Amino acid sequence: MTHPLHELMRDSLDHCVKCTICETYCPVAAATPLFPGPKYVGPQAERYRGGDANADASLDYCSSCGICTQVCPQGVKIAEINSQAKAELAQRRGVSLRDRLIARPTLAGWMGAPVWPVANWTTSFGPFRLLLEKVLRIHRKAPMPRWAGRTFQSRTRSRRKAPDPAAPQRKVVFFHGCAANFYEPGTASMAVQVLEHNGLEVIIPKQGCCGLPLQSNGQYDAARAYVRRLAAQLAPYARAGHDIVATSTSCGLMLKREAHEILGVDDDDLRVVSERMFDICEYLVMLDERGELKRDMQPVDMEVPYHAPCQQRGHGVGTPAMELMAMVPGLRASQVDAVCCGVAGTYGLKAEKYDIAMEVGRSLFDQVRASGAALSVCDSETCRWQIAAATDRPSVHPVEMLHRAYGLG
Amino acid sequence: MRRAVVIGAGLAGLVAGVRLAEGGMRVTMVAKGVGSLTLSPGVIDVLGYAPGRVDSPREALGAFVAERPDHPYARIGADALEEALAWFTDRVPQMRYRGDGPRNLLLPTAVGVPRPTALAPASMAGADLRGGGRFVVVGLSGLKDFFPRLLADNLARADLPSGAMVGARHAEITASPRPGRADVAGQVYARALDDPAFRGEFAAALRGLAEPGETILLPAVLGMARAGEVFDELQERVGAPIAEVPTVPPSVAGMRLNTELTGAFARAGGRVVLGVEAVGATGSDGRISEVLVRDAARTRALPADAVVLATGGFSAGGIALDSYGGLHEVVLDLPVAGPPAGVAPLSERHLDHQPLMASGVAVDGMLRPVGPGGEPVWDNLHAAGTIVAGAEPWREKSGEGIAIAGGFRAAGAILEET
Numbered sequence: 001m002t003h004p005l006h007e008l009m010r011d012s013l014d015h016c017v018k019c020t021i022c023e024t025y026c027p028v029a030a031a032t033p034l035f036p037g038p039k040y041v042g043p044q045a046e047r048y049r050g051g052d053a054n055a056d057a058s059l060d061y062c063s064s065c066g067i068c069t070q071v072c073p074q075g076v077k078i079a080e081i082n083s084q085a086k087a088e089l090a091q092r093r094g095v096s097l098r099d100r101l102i103a104r105p106t107l108a109g110w111m112g113a114p115v116w117p118v119a120n121w122t123t124s125f126g127p128f129r130l131l132l133e134k135v136l137r138i139h140r141k142a143p144m145p146r147w148a149g150r151t152f153q154s155r156t157r158s159r160r161k162a163p164d165p166a167a168p169q170r171k172v173v174f175f176h177g178c179a180a181n182f183y184e185p186g187t188a189s190m191a192v193q194v195l196e197h198n199g200l201e202v203i204i205p206k207q208g209c210c211g212l213p214l215q216s217n218g219q220y221d222a223a224r225a226y227v228r229r230l231a232a233q234l235a236p237y238a239r240a241g242h243d244i245v246a247t248s249t250s251c252g253l254m255l256k257r258e259a260h261e262i263l264g265v266d267d268d269d270l271r272v273v274s275e276r277m278f279d280i281c282e283y284l285v286m287l288d289e290r291g292e293l294k295r296d297m298q299p300v301d302m303e304v305p306y307h308a309p310c311q312q313r314g315h316g317v318g319t320p321a322m323e324l325m326a327m328v329p330g331l332r333a334s335q336v337d338a339v340c341c342g343v344a345g346t347y348g349l350k351a352e353k354y355d356i357a358m359e360v361g362r363s364l365f366d367q368v369r370a371s372g373a374a375l376s377v378c379d380s381e382t383c384r385w386q387i388a389a390a391t392d393r394p395s396v397h398p399v400e401m402l403h404r405a406y407g408l409g
Numbered sequence: 410m411r412r413a414v415v416i417g418a419g420l421a422g423l424v425a426g427v428r429l430a431e432g433g434m435r436v437t438m439v440a441k442g443v444g445s446l447t448l449s450p451g452v453i454d455v456l457g458y459a460p461g462r463v464d465s466p467r468e469a470l471g472a473f474v475a476e477r478p479d480h481p482y483a484r485i486g487a488d489a490l491e492e493a494l495a496w497f498t499d500r501v502p503q504m505r506y507r508g509d510g511p512r513n514l515l516l517p518t519a520v521g522v523p524r525p526t527a528l529a530p531a532s533m534a535g536a537d538l539r540g541g542g543r544f545v546v547v548g549l550s551g552l553k554d555f556f557p558r559l560l561a562d563n564l565a566r567a568d569l570p571s572g573a574m575v576g577a578r579h580a581e582i583t584a585s586p587r588p589g590r591a592d593v594a595g596q597v598y599a600r601a602l603d604d605p606a607f608r609g610e611f612a613a614a615l616r617g618l619a620e621p622g623e624t625i626l627l628p629a630v631l632g633m634a635r636a637g638e639v640f641d642e643l644q645e646r647v648g649a650p651i652a653e654v655p656t657v658p659p660s661v662a663g664m665r666l667n668t669e670l671t672g673a674f675a676r677a678g679g680r681v682v683l684g685v686e687a688v689g690a691t692g693s694d695g696r697i698s699e700v701l702v703r704d705a706a707r708t709r710a711l712p713a714d715a716v717v718l719a720t721g722g723f724s725a726g727g728i729a730l731d732s733y734g735g736l737h738e739v740v741l742d743l744p745v746a747g748p749p750a751g752v753a754p755l756s757e758r759h760l761d762h763q764p765l766m767a768s769g770v771a772v773d774g775m776l777r778p779v780g781p782g783g784e785p786v787w788d789n790l791h792a793a794g795t796i797v798a799g800a801e802p803w804r805e806k807s808g809e810g811i812a813i814a815g816g817f818r819a820a821g822a823i824l825e826e827t
């Protein structure tokens with residue numbers, strides 16, 4: 001687990017003044033006594049790790065949501081330290097088959113895609129889910145996405161264009177991530193149409209998984225291999241001057257920062273890609289600031305609760321989704337007062353953590369239900385699945401609201 | 410719409426942000442982390458020691474600033490301070506701030522020392538020691554870092570105004586949201602008390618503890634989001650007056666204030682970006698046009714017509730000391746006013762006079778940071794809070810007053826410019 005950046009993250013623990021601010025913001029510590037909190041498992045316990053010393057196993061309840069790092073006034077990289085220590089813990093204990101499987105959306109995706117009607121039936125079939133819980137420890141009620149059949153990649157082969165250094169600004173690269181590829185190609189198509197509506201040509205290169213689920217399940221070597229391969233696929237476009245736009249906010253963040261800070265990947269491909277990577281809402285607001293965003297929006301007379309997932313907050317760009325929705329006439333978006341929905345990627349799927357995840361998200365779910373709105377809006381796919389399942393109403397990506405407003409649907 | 414960037418999300422930054430947003434500006438607040446409000450006791454100190462204990466800040470302020478011409482209060486003025494405090498309490502109605510006109514209250518700290526403070530939440534004001542009184546200090550057996558016996562013993566020997574007689578004893582209850590544990594944090598109790606079920610259990614445990622004429626003192630954990638309701642209901646069900654005593658961090662009362670003020674900022678249309686560092690600014694003709702912030706992937710330029718610098722002092726990272734003893738303002742590299750030559754920067758005991766800790770940026774009457782000749786460094790840059798030179802808030806008990814009046818005045822100066 002040692003890499004030069006680990007030392008950098010670790011050194012930051014000396015800045016901890018034990019103010020307990022992180023402890024009061026951690027959504028997991030608020031939900032369960034099993035987790036003693038970020039300061040305890042982070043800067044405090046880290047001093048005793050390394051060598052033969054054993055990490056305190058309560059660390060495993062950290063969901064890696066990253067909120068502690070965002071709120072720490074002293075710049076302690078708490079979540080990063082915890083992620084790295086968790087990976088070490090996982091290596092020492094041995095990574096379970098479950099954690100290997102759920103960490104590979106591409107694998108599960110490819111297994112399911114050709115036989116999707118059967119796959120969808122099994123994931124919604126009670127006895128099968130009980131079996132999954134018994135054998136794999138995946139909670140029987142955990143939200144599972146539905147396979148969409150043909151992948152987004154195979155639907156968009158004609159867009160696999162080469163980089164175009166002659167006109168880099170008119171053409172953007174779309175990075176869709178695994179979830180859109182296998183489960184939500186509709187969201188990805190809408191994103192492409194919204195970009196095109198704004199006069200941009202969209203290139204969709206062949207692309208793999210960013211490795212984030214592997215990282216959060218402690219499988220760092222595999223995660224590094226995945227993210228390096230992806231960076232190599234996208235780098236030629238970044239070098240030609242194309243911006244890269246992502247709808248998956250967590251995968252975008254992985255390429256912007258986490259692969260470097262948590263996995264310690266330090267190569268040129270990743271650097272150029274990270275410089276050019278934009279979350280789609282961030283990108284559209286930037287277009288607007290340049291006066292290039294089309295404002296020909298039709299009224300969408302709706303009230304929608306919006307949740308800024310913590311992965312989105314990690315970008316440090318504010319809440320561009322709220323700004324975009326404010327441009328749509330009639331659309332009344334209000335931001336939910338909650339930090340986390342609980343699922344944290346794959347955390348909330350696990351049988352031993354499902355109840356904690358539901359408790360973490362409780363206030364968010366209550367607010368969405370109380371709003372009476374027909375749907376909710378959120379930038380991250382796993383959060384959307386969790387919120388939709390918990391509130392019995394769809395949860396959509398903000399770009400879908402724009403898609404409606406532009407009359408593209 | 411004119412744009413303002415506020416750097417820092419502490420009390421000063423939030424106050425400035427709310428006023429600017431209400432004044433019609435488009436405000437973006439950027440902060441490395443949350444401010445020190447969440448650690449503060451939730452009371453509003455204006456002037457507590459000068460250096461003797463202050464009975465009335467309003468009366469003491471004139472002489473105080475006359476002796477300290479470089480103090481932030483000397484720049485702000487007493488009238489602006491009062492206007493700011495009135496404005497502020499209106500913005501946070503759920504805190505239910507109470508004072509005694511121009512006079513300080515005298516409230517017990519977590520260790521039972523009487524501390525002068527100008528405004529306190531109604532849930533705390535009942536512990537005012539100026540008129541003496543009889544108290545039963547009730548500890549919670551599961552709560553860490555609150556010691557009822559220490560508090561009661563110290564209260565009994567406290568330095569009080571002549572004639573004030575205090576009687577104090579202690580008791581303990583075991584009602585706990587996490588039974589069986591001895592290290593439960595304040596916020597866990599507070600969130601549990603928001604829930605009527607635990608509130609009922611808690612009230613039942615308190616009933617009968619107070620003798621007639623006694624006030625129950627409890628650690629300030631009585632509710633988080635629904636604190637007002639929790640307090641009223643407990644008092645009614647227990648049938649005795651109750652007052653909260655602030656705890657060491659994590660401080661629930663500070664968290665309540667932070668939440669309410671952040672909410673007021675959002676409702677006024679302000680946007681907060683947390684977890685990003687401001688690293689500089691660009692501009693010309695004496696005006697900043699963009700603030701540079703470091704986000705997850707790159708350095709971004711935020712357009713700004715006006716900027717408020719509210720990055721706090723040493724503890725928040727607004728001011729840094731290098732290994733050669735050099736002082737630096739970290740975001741804009743502004744000139745820093747440190748201890749005068751020939752004055753020892755630090756003294757031996759922690760709570761003594763520490764001239765170094767008063768370091769910060771010197772400002773003019775519009776709270777614009779100035780250079781050595783007194784001229785503003787940037788015409789549209791204003792500073793507020795602990796970043797401003799000349800105060801030792803923990804000794805003076807002046808931190809909140811300086812932050813509120815400064816944030817209010819800085820925002821006022823910006824709004825007047827239109």
Ligand SMILES: Cc1cc2nc3c(=O)[nH]c(=O)nc-3n(C[C@H](O)[C@H](O)[C@H](O)COP(=O)(O)OP(=O)(O)OC[C@H]3O[C@@H](n4cnc5c(N)ncnc54)[C@H](O)[C@@H]3O)c2cc1C
Binds near residue numbers: 073416450454721794
């Ligand atoms: C534990 C504690 C207890 C205190 N108790 C009292 C008390 O009882 N009485 C009293 O009078 N005073 C007290 N104080 C003093 C306190 O400093 C003031 O009362 C007041 O809260 C300061 O507010 P501020 O807004 O100036 O700074 P802060 O609240 O410190 O906020 C500074 C903000 O700036 C941000 N920041 C810093 N650098 C950067 C950067 N480069 N880029 C972006 N953001 C940045 C920080 O993240 C933070 O959000 C206490 C302070 C502490 C720490």
Ligand code: SF4
Binds near residue numbers: 019021022023043
């Ligand atoms: S918020 Fe930062 S400084 Fe405070 S206790 Fe947590 S890690 Fe330490």
Ligand code: SF4
Binds near residue numbers: 025
């Ligand atoms: S990453 Fe999230 S769950 Fe983990 S310690 Fe930090 S705040 Fe808590």
Ligand code: SF4
Binds near residue numbers: 308340343380
């Ligand atoms: S699940 Fe959603 S809200 Fe929760 S940790 Fe992740 S991105 Fe954040």
